[in-house]
Amino acid sequence: MKPGSVAIVGAAETTEMGLIPDLSVIGLHADAALNALADCGLKPSDIDGVATAGASPTETAHYLGITPTWVDGTAVGGCSFMLHVRHAAAAINEGLCSTVLITHGESGRSRVGAGRWGPAPASLQGQFETPFGPSGPPSTFTVPVLRYMQDFGLTHEQLAMVAVVQREWAGMNPRASFRDPITVDDVLNSRMIAYPFHLLECCLVTDGGGALIMTSADRAKDFPTKPVYIIGTGESVETPMISQMEDLTTSKAFRVSGKKAFAEAGISHADVDHLMIYDAFAHLPIYGLEDLGFVGRGEAGAFIWEGNSRPGGKLPLNTNGGGLSYMHSGMYGMYALQESVRQVRGIAPAQVPGAKISVCHGVGGMFGAAGTIIMSNERP
Amino acid sequence: MSQPRKPLPSPTPETQHFWDGTKAGELRLQRCAEPACNRAPYFPPRPFCPACGSRKVEVFAATGRGTLHSYVINHRPAPGFEAPYAIAVVKLDEGPRLMTNIVDIEQTPEALVIDMPLEVTFHDAGEVTLPYFRPAGGAA
Structure with missing residues (x-):
């Protein structure tokens, strides 16, 4: 995309967050969408592009009374919304639509109107992974980590520190699910889920949603909100099977997506004021910091241990508390995008002073897909 | 039952x-x-x-030989499994990797040493036979 040609003008999460037993999946999409429309002073009839995952664009558009001229139903897991932002930017620039609504809603905890998880027995994952007993992401997404620990010397304490630091950020966020401070010992003494992962190194399971509204940068200045310009984007996919990653210690999709986004934005890592890395589990920020090029191979555990990503550190990371402490509905990417928007607008609960450029990186599936969005409050 | x-x-x-x-x-x-x-x-x-x-x-x-590339020990069992059990990735001598279970060995971090040599063993599961792995040269 052309850096700075498109902007996010509306952004909001669901009214409630965490436990929402009175809304179904489609209801959460709609609640978030109505909040995002209100954020930028639009009505559903002003929208002519719809992108979503979880629900279908057809379902979402009809439910909200929208007649789109462009839809995107890309569903590659939790980073689908990063890909929607990227695709929407291209569509707006191409004139396929002018005002795009991107929605997410998931009844992760209450399971109101939610489907079942699990690969089909005839899929490659169903044939060659499921028979060996993974019982969902906590015992699948975590499989590569002992290899990483063996090759790079990451310690159990360093892995635990990821959760400790994010809890520090969550403590500054009134909407975070878990806010009480924790220590490395607390993490290591929490219940074992899938060795080497303890409960506090795994994401929450909550209900919620979020929505974004995008338009051209030229139109964005007429909106009541401060435009958040999209200056770089990337995406890729690798494999639906964790056992078939090219290398268990690094994500190819992360590397491809991140490189593309940085090249598009024309920025260096030193220009980045704020960073979000989708943290379904504690190793995700470690892989992300390395695969996006913020630190060298094998250095991320020490980087976090030394306090570089904590409040006051040189690279504020996952400032909403992340999937580990803020919320995680199942497809968390939307909440990472919401926090980047808040930081760049200057309205985040744990605001990074003077944050101008935010990198927001999402994972889809279990190292299956990636999307990277770079935002700025200045048009390049 | x-x-x-x-x-x-x-x-x-x-x-x-x-x-x-x-x-x-x-x-x-x-x-x-x-x-x-x-x-x-x-x-x-x-x-x-x-x-x-x-x-x-x-x-x-394939030769059926490989090494223990990575694993988790799952404490939240899938249907039909008894926790804790290892979900492993084996790197075959021929190059490809596959997911499997490791049998004839304690399901502990102490027993399951990364890079240990393994060999395939076939488990009759009824309609299909699953490839499991065990320590090379018999039980550890």
């Missing part, structure tokens, strides 16, 4: 040779038969070479 069953694979035409192989006591891989290709063995099964796209591929029996 009947026990919950472990999830079993549903073979497809493209993977049938693999599951016929496990029933016959062979771990079958595929490789490209195109002379111009590097002919690297690949997995999971598909009727063309993922490196060059050629449909000229052959099935062969």
Whole structure:
């Protein structure tokens, strides 16, 4: 995309967050969408592009009374919304639509109107992974980590520190699910889920949603909100099977997506004021910091241990508390995008002073897909 | 009361040779038969070479030897499993990696040493036979 040609003008999460037993999946999409429309002073009839995952664009558009001229139903897991932002930017620039609504809603905890998880027995994952007993992401997404620990010397304490630091950020966020401070010992003494992962190194399971509204940068200045310009984007996919990653210690999709986004934005890592890395589990920020090029191979555990990503550190990371402490509905990417928007607008609960450029990186599936969005409050 | 069953694979035409192989006591891989290709063995099964796209591929029996590449010890069992148990990735001597369970060994971090040598062992699960692995040269 052309850096700075498109902007996010509306952004909001669901009214409630965490436990929402009175809304179904489609209801959460709609609640978030109505909040995002209100954020930028639009009505559903002003929208002519719809992108979503979880629900279908057809379902979402009809439910909200929208007649789109462009839809995107890309569903590659939790980073689908990063890909929607990227695709929407291209569509707006191409004139396929002018005002795009991107929605997410998931009844992760209450399971109101939610489907079942699990690969089909005839899929490659169903044939060659499921028979060996993974019982969902906590015992699948975590499989590569002992290899990483063996090759790079990451310690159990360093892995635990990821959760400790994010809890520090969550403590500054009134909407975070878990806010009480924790220590490395607390993490290591929490219940074992899938060795080497303890409960506090795994994401929450909550209900919620979020929505974004995008338009051209030229139109964005007429909106009541401060435009958040999209200056770089990337995406890729690798494999639906964790056992078939090219290398268990690094994500190819992360590397491809991140490189593309940085090249598009024309920025260096030193220009980045704020960073979000989708943290379904504690190793995700470690892989992300390395695969996006913020630190060298094998250095991320020490980087976090030394306090570089904590409040006051040189690279504020996952400032909403992340999937580990803020919320995680199942497809968390939307909440990472919401926090980047808040930081760049200057309205985040744990605001990074003077944050101008935010990198927001999402994972889809279990190292299956990636999307990277770079935002700025200045048009390049 | 009947026990919950472990999830079993549903073979497809493209993977049938693999599951016929496990029933016959062979771990079958595929490789490209195109002379111009590097002919690297690949997995999971598909009727063309993922490196060059050629449909000229052959099935062969792997040695069944490999090493413990990575694993978790799952404490939240899937249906039919008894926790804790290891979900492992084995790196075969031929190159490809596959997910499996490790048997004939304690399911502990102390016993399950990364890079330890393993060998395939076939587990009759009824309709299909699953490839498990155990420490090379018998029980540890």
